[in-house]
Amino acid sequence: MFEPVGQSPAYRRVCEVIRGRILSRDLPEGAVLPTETELARQFEVNRSTVREALRQLQSNGLVGRRRGGKRLVVTRPTKEAVAGGFSQALALHEARVMDVCEALLAVEPGIAAAAARQRGDATVQRLRAAAQRFTGAGGDSAEAVGAVAEFFDALAAGSGNPVFVLLNEPLMGLLQPGLADIIDRVPQARRRIGMAQQQILQAVAAADADAAAAWMSRHVQDFRRGYEVAGLPLAAAVGHGPG
Amino acid sequence: MFEPVGQSPAYRRVCEVIRGRILSRDLPEGAVLPTETELARQFEVNRSTVREALRQLQSNGLVGRRRGGKRLVVTRPTKEAVAGGFSQALALHEARVMDVCEALLAVEPGIAAAAARQRGDATVQRLRAAAQRFTGAGGDSAEAVGAVAEFFDALAAGSGNPVFVLLNEPLMGLLQPGLADIIDRVPQARRRIGMAQQQILQAVAAADADAAAAWMSRHVQDFRRGYEVAGLPLAAAVGHGPG
DNA sequence: TCCATGATAATTGTCCGACAATCCGACAAT
DNA sequence: ATTGTCGGATTGTCGGACAATTATCATGGA
Numbered sequence: 001m002f003e004p005v006g007q008s009p010a011y012r013r014v015c016e017v018i019r020g021r022i023l024s025r026d027l028p029e030g031a032v033l034p035t036e037t038e039l040a041r042q043f044e045v046n047r048s049t050v051r052e053a054l055r056q057l058q059s060n061g062l063v064g065r066r067r068g069g070k071r072l073v074v075t076r077p078t079k080e081a082v083a084g085g086f087s088q089a090l091a092l093h094e095a096r097v098m099d100v101c102e103a104l105l106a107v108e109p110g111i112a113a114a115a116a117r118q119r120g121d122a123t124v125q126r127l128r129a130a131a132q133r134f135t136g137a138g139g140d141s142a143e144a145v146g147a148v149a150e151f152f153d154a155l156a157a158g159s160g161n162p163v164f165v166l167l168n169e170p171l172m173g174l175l176q177p178g179l180a181d182i183i184d185r186v187p188q189a190r191r192r193i194g195m196a197q198q199q200i201l202q203a204v205a206a207a208d209a210d211a212a213a214a215w216m217s218r219h220v221q222d223f224r225r226g227y228e229v230a231g232l233p234l235a236a237a238v239g240h241g242p243g
Numbered sequence: 244m245f246e247p248v249g250q251s252p253a254y255r256r257v258c259e260v261i262r263g264r265i266l267s268r269d270l271p272e273g274a275v276l277p278t279e280t281e282l283a284r285q286f287e288v289n290r291s292t293v294r295e296a297l298r299q300l301q302s303n304g305l306v307g308r309r310r311g312g313k314r315l316v317v318t319r320p321t322k323e324a325v326a327g328g329f330s331q332a333l334a335l336h337e338a339r340v341m342d343v344c345e346a347l348l349a350v351e352p353g354i355a356a357a358a359a360r361q362r363g364d365a366t367v368q369r370l371r372a373a374a375q376r377f378t379g380a381g382g383d384s385a386e387a388v389g390a391v392a393e394f395f396d397a398l399a400a401g402s403g404n405p406v407f408v409l410l411n412e413p414l415m416g417l418l419q420p421g422l423a424d425i426i427d428r429v430p431q432a433r434r435r436i437g438m439a440q441q442q443i444l445q446a447v448a449a450a451d452a453d454a455a456a457a458w459m460s461r462h463v464q465d466f467r468r469g470y471e472v473a474g475l476p477l478a479a480a481v482g483h484g485p486g
Numbered sequence: 487t488c489c490a491t492g493a494t495a496a497t498t499g500t501c502c503g504a505c506a507a508t509c510c511g512a513c514a515a516t
Numbered sequence: 517a518t519t520g521t522c523g524g525a526t527t528g529t530c531g532g533a534c535a536a537t538t539a540t541c542a543t544g545g546a
Contacts, residue, residue: 004311009499011298023334035526046501048291051528055254055295056302060328062335068247070509070526076335077328085303085320085328086409091266092305092319093405102357103406110349162336163346166329167410252528278497289530294499313497313538489546496539504530515520 010045011052017043018053022062022074033063033072079169086170091238098234100174101224107167108152108220109213114159116204116212123158124205130154131197141183144190145176151197155216158204174238178227185230192222253288254295260286261296265305265317276306276315322412329413334481341477343417344467350410351395351463352456357402359447359455366401367448373397374440384426387433388419394440398459401447417481421470428473435465 008016021027033039036054040047054072057063061077090100115123134147149172156168182189196219203212227234251259264270276282279297283290297315300306304320333343358366377390392415399411425432439462446455470477 011499015302019331023331029335037526048294048502049500051291051295052298052499055298059258059299059302060331062331068509077332079332082329082332086325088262088266088303088305089320089322089325089409090406092272093409095405099404099406102353102402102404103410106353106357106407107349107410110345114345114349159345161342161345162338163333163342163414164349166332166336167346167350171406254528280497291531292529295528311538487546489544491544492542494539494541496537498535498537500535501533503532505528506530507526507528509526510524512523513521516518 010043011049011056014039014043014045014050015053015056018057019060019062022057027074029074029076031074033074035071079166082166083169083173087173090170090174094237095174096235096237097178097227097232098224100171100178100238101220101227101234104171104175104220104223105217107164107171108155109216111152111156111159111161111164111168112200112204112212112216113209114161114164115155116207116209118158118160119204119207120158120160123154124201126154126158127151127197127201127204131194131201134197135194141180144183145180148179148193149176151200155200155204175223177239178232179223181232182223182226182230185232186226189222189226192226193219196222253286254292254299257282257286257288257293258296258299261300262303262305265300270317272317272319274317276317278314322409325409326412326416330416333413333417337480338417339478339480340421340470340475341467343414343421343481344463344470344477347414347418347463347466348460350407350414351398352459354395354399354402354404354407354411355443355447355455355459356452357404357407358398359450359452361401361403362447362450363401363403366397367444369397369401370394370440370444370447374437374444377440378437384423387426388423391422391436392419394443398443398447418466420482421475422466424475425466425469425473428475429469432465432469435469436462439465 018027018033027033033054034042036047036050039050039054043050054063058072061075061081063072064075065071066073130147130151133150134144137144137147152168152172153165156165159165183193196215199215200212200219203209203215224234261270261276270276276297277285279290279293282293282297286293297306301315304318304324306315307318308314309316373390373394376393377387380387380390395411395415396408399408402408426436439458442458443455443462446452446458467477
């Protein structure tokens with residue numbers, strides 16, 4: 001009948017105030033926060049309380065420390081930080097490998113198409129490097145998986161769309177363990193991946209969005225099929241990847 | 244030449260240990276954590292240190308409190324929590340409205356298709372309710388926007404794919420402010436949205452994945468066009484939405 | 487027997503003060 | 517210009533403290 005009249009604890013209010021300042025660009029990226037003692041003085045709370053608030057902001061990636069630095073500075077969340085939270089949530093929501101495949105199938109062709117529409121030379125360069133790294137990765141499956149992820153990352157970055165970059169990252173994190181299995185167990189996987197990368201690369205270089213999307217679609221479906229061929233269960237829950 | 248030799252502070256190590264226990268299902272969802280004093284005793288650190296670690300886990304959505312409760316319990320991150328971090332990051336990465344549109348165009352048709360393939364009766368029900376809520380929302384644009392978001396949410400949930408649910412949520416958060424503008428300024432927007440919802444609804448009910456995807460594609464493109472017609476700048480940065 | 491009530495213990499939120507480690511900037515010495 | 521040294525500033529961690537709130541339980545009444 002009545003909603004509980006709640007008051008948030010001080011550490012949460014302090015956190016929200018600072019968060020608001022950052023999101024409103026009032027505290028721009030790179031700005032150094034006042035010292036903990038000074039914050040405690042300004043907010044009129046104890047330093048311990050300030051520290052609890054800062055820890056929350058830190059795990060959101062909104063503040064961080066410069067390498068070897070002591071003072072906290074405002075940072076924007078790296079795609080890794082966002083992806084970490086995402087994968088974590090996904091792992092606890094018992095997402096299955098097939099779910100990730102389905103999502104990849106929906107998202108990645110769009111990313112490839114967007115990258116093709118942009119056709120930045122730097123992107124083509126980076127894609128080529130990633131493809132080369134993949135073919136050169138001999139028997140080192142970890143290296144090969146890294147190269148595949150790098151290829152996808154390059155596409156997302158090349159789309160010039162930060163939304164794609166952030167969407168792509170967690171999916172890559174979830175893809176990698178399974179991909180390693182496939183590359184290890186399915187002999188023809190290497191060849192097929194390499195071919196798909198070449199085709200996508202050419203499509204992007206030619207600014208052919210439709211072709212890029214189509215090949216990416218095949219690329220992802222290949223992954224799914226490879227998983228089945230390898231005798232791995234598509235309904236298995238994804239583990240919490242690196243992050 | 245040399246990597247910096249770093250040692251993480253105690254509050255971070257404590258956080259990581261607890262996080263690991265949660266992600267490995269060792270501490271299952273709903274489990275109540277030991278009290279702060281007890282954790283401090285077990286980890287052999289001060290309670291303040293434990294509290295800093297807990298604040299980090301809390302902002303990741305891995306632990307929370309039951310309504311009016313005092314003890315912390317293990318929870319899985321709600322889609323809202325994930326979306327919050329995502330939108331936050333996007334806002335700081337200066338994502339533009341057109342970027343969000345592009346992402347919607349890539350993701351949502353896939354979600355609609357997946358939902359159609361599932362064709363759960365509950366999904367159809369929920370979609371119908373959302374559509375009805377939209378048409379019934381008269382001049383209340385906030386209500387209309389909420390109904391649209393609910394329609395998308397229902398689709399994502401109906402896909403049976405938690406990845407889609409989590410991908411969808413932040414995009415909805417970013418979509419809403421702009422959508423409100425459009426509904427306010429473009430007279431025919433209501434009719435077009437209503438029609439698209441009906442078509443998608445029918446496609447899902449008929450388990451016609453292709454049709455669902457196609458109509459969703461038109462639906463999203465409509466949004467983009469409406470934004471232009473309304474004279475709003477597609478290159479404007481998205482604000483940090485509710486969350 | 488079962489439920490409401492009140493007393494009591496446990497737990498969190500917040501504060502204070504303290505100290506070692508270490509980072510920063512300045513300054514001197516080679 | 518590089519290195520050594522020093523004092524101040526800042527963080528990481530600790531110990532203890534107390535009020536407010538919640539959990540627990542015994543008790544008495546229906």
